Amino acid sequence: GAGVSQSPSNKVTEKGKDVELRCDPISGHTALYWYRQSLGQGLEFLIYFQGNSAPDKSGLPSDRFSAERTGGSVSTLTIQRTQQEDSAVYLCASSLASVENTGELFFGEGSRLTVL
Amino acid sequence: AQSVTQLDSQVPVFEEAPVELRCNYSSSVSVYLFWYVQYPNQGLQLLLKYLSGSTLVKGINGFEAEFNKSQTSFHLRKPSVHISDTAEYFCAVKRGSSNTGKLIFGQGTTLQVKP
Numbered sequence: 001g002a003g004v005s006q007s008p009s010n011k012v013t014e015k016g017k018d019v020e021l022r023c024d025p026i027s028g029h030t031a032l033y034w035y036r037q038s039l040g041q042g043l044e045f046l047i048y049f050q051g052n053s054a055p056d057k058s059g060l061p062s063d064r065f066s067a068e069r070t071g072g073s074v075s076t077l078t079i080q081r082t083q084q085e086d087s088a089v090y091l092c093a094s095s096l097a098s099v100e101n102t103g104e105l106f107f108g109e110g111s112r113l114t115v116l
Numbered sequence: 117a118q119s120v121t122q123l124d125s126q127v128p129v130f131e132e133a134p135v136e137l138r139c140n141y142s143s144s145v146s147v148y149l150f151w152y153v154q155y156p157n158q159g160l161q162l163l164l165k166y167l168s169g170s171t172l173v174k175g176i177n178g179f180e181a182e183f184n185k186s187q188t189s190f191h192l193r194k195p196s197v198h199i200s201d202t203a204e205y206f207c208a209v210k211r212g213s214s215n216t217g218k219l220i221f222g223q224g225t226t227l228q229v230k231p
Contacts, residue, residue, distance in 0.1 A: 031217050042223035048216055095217045102167055105217060107159035
């Protein structure tokens, strides 16, 4: 497809389980971002990739959170030992190379994570 | 560091009435400013942006915003809203000199247009 694709769209898991969320960016977009959207909290930045490198991972809330990107394309956000406070919508966005970027990010529809 | 405050969490308004969604930012350096819209069950999409030049910027669907440096504000306006404008609106800021596309978002404002 032409847009940012995220999977799964919905994930329900039990506390303590690990989850993986996937993002497939727009072809040709070298920059990729993960955000978390919680009720009443707006969008919280998690991590940014330029190619396969992550020069800014300042928003990852704890060491239970990690992300990787391979082939300059698909990215996976992994949450280990999930907690109830991890419940949120995880949004992925992509954009053109950073030096050309004037702020237009293209967002996927998100992965809604519910931790029971 | 930059931050964004959206002053209203919810704004109810009747159809065809004017609306203003308020956004204030904090930054010690020059910034770019954005409004994104999220329709129900959809991803965010860019509504408009201010990079430089004219302080009044026009976006899609009849929205406009005015950059006010002295007030550190970037309020979003529309003279006459439609039911289809019901959505969540996010104000965002990017450090102008930043070589990343990282945006800092506000908490969002839910615009509810009533018939």
